[in-house]
Structures are given as structure tokens and as C-alpha cells.
Amino acid sequence: VEGDGIVLRTEAGISKVYFTELPREVQERFHWAKPEAPREPFYSRWAAAVEDPAVLAKIIAAVTSIIASVALVIRYIRSRRQPTTTVRGASRRKAVHRTRL
Numbered sequence: 360v361e362g363d364g365i366v367l368r369t370e371a372g373i374s375k376v377y378f379t380e381l382p383r384e385v386q387e388r389f390h391w392a393k394p395e396a397p398r399e400p401f402y403s404r405w406a407a408a409v410e411d412p413a414v415l416a417k418i419i420a421a422v423t424s425i426i427a428s429v430a431l432v433i434r435y436i437r438s439r440r441q442p443t444t445t446v447r448g449a450s451r452r453k454a455v456h457r458t459r460l
Contacts, residue, residue, distance in 0.1 A: 360389060 360366075363378035378391040386393075408414045 367387070 361375075364375050365381075365414050367376060378386050378389065379393075408418070
């Protein structure tokens, strides 16, 4: 017994009978299941969806909103990390000089 059929050895020689050629009862007896058809590729569903202009507009709107949301979150996080006030015009030398007086 092989994965796709039964090998028969007789005096006349060796022959193979495939499960697809056997009756359903024999197939069930050897626990053989008909192989499933290959799945449809993921990208072909997208290609079919893009052909419809309304669906294409929805996809573009969804992607745009996701990108805008991510950009706003990144901008918010960066704004929180930067200091709110900066010291300008004061050199370190002047600060040291004032503390000595």
C-alpha cells in the first residue's frame, strides 16, 4: 500500500492500482481521502477586488487612514520626548562666572 494506490505483485509481474480507480468502499477501507484542490492564491482575490472601482476606493481610503494614523502617533510621541523650554543665549562661561560672585 502506497500513498496513491496499491501495488500488486503477481506471477505475471508488478502492477499498481490507483485509489481513484477503486470503488469508494475500498478507498475508505484503506483510509484514503481524495486530495483537495489547490487553494486560490491570495493575490488573485485582491486583483478581483481592485477591478471594482468602489472597492478600490475603499481600499485606498483605508490604507490612507492607516498611514495618517501612524504618522500622527509618531508625531505625538516625538513631541512628548522633546524638551518644552530651551536655554538660549546663555553660555556656560557666564553661568560659572555668576556663581562665583
